[in-house]
Amino acid sequence: MRLFARKGYGSTSVADILQEAGVNAGSLYYLYPGKQDVLLDVLDSYLAGIQPMLLAPAWEGVSDPIERVFALLRRYRSALESTDCTYGCPIGSIALELHEPDPPVRARLAANFDAWVDAIEQCFVDAGDRLPPNTDRRALAVFALTTMEGGVMLSRTHRRLDDFDVAVGMLRAHVELLMVRT
């Protein structure tokens, strides 16, 4: 998980994994048919960890549903900040690294995105009548994800937090415009 996040899937060799794990080839291939199955396991772990490893820490002490959206985005900001903007979202990185069909991999990437969007959609649902009644809360959640992923991409490229902050700032402006107009 650590290696795929830092170097991507293709640039991580099996030898890298063996060294990082302090294990020899025989052990890995005893557990996994091949390298791709390690990735599948990693992606399953991300999915299983969304609630306990991502949302729970991000939302500690934050009960307001709208603020929870931005508290989650702040987690990604912290990841960028603490790595000098070298990595943000590992799912997004692998998603754009994937060029072959690879259905099992893509299905798990999609499941991760879906779970993320589900959680944020629920925040906007919980916001209730603070948003106009006809608000498409699912669409807002998708928009939050595209904003985060796009912001991470630009910040990683420019090696500065600016673009991420600008994108999230615009998202907040949009949500606040919606709320004002209720």
Next chain:
Amino acid sequence: MRLFARKGYGSTSVADILQEAGVNAGSLYYLYPGKQDVLLDVLDSYLAGIQPMLLAPAWEGVSDPIERVFALLRRYRSALESTDCTYGCPIGSIALELHEPDPPVRARLAANFDAWVDAIEQCFVDAGDRLPPNTDRRALAVFALTTMEGGVMLSRTHRRLDDFDVAVGMLRAHVELLMVRT
């Protein structure tokens, strides 16, 4: 350019390039010191092509500056549509594929993003007083780029246009909310 867009940089071998170009190794290495220099040249070509190859066709018959923003986004939608959502923005793909520092590559990716944002910023500037006077037009342009890149990422992963359309729809909603409030 074609290969890097379809398969990414790492997954494109020099042999692939030679075959696609109908050329032998000696010729390529006579012109380029190595594979990475081919990428640099490709990225320079993208930059040089932004106006004639991307903006000009997108904006043919579209003079309204706000509509030009969405006409450009429609080009990316077409790219997704005509490839069954297998690729969208080649610059974004390479940007997230890049994990080493690689300053010369990153500088060119950044230059491509900057040129894109510059062009869209100019659209929002040209929109003049249709937007509130204190509108941060640069921020709006960055937001348009993150929306496109995030939308492409999700649509590629899900292999459907939905997420791209939702993200762009939200961006349009935001711009229209701004215009209504003038």
Next chain:
DNA sequence: GTCTATAACCCGATAGAC
């Protein structure tokens, strides 16, 4: 289950003839 050694292959890059 874990080890070491290695098979089989593909990679980027080079040498040297023409």
Next chain:
DNA sequence: GTCTATCGGGTTATAGAC
């Protein structure tokens, strides 16, 4: 300038001892 042939090294995966 372009060709063919190949070098040296890294890749995933496997074989077989323990």
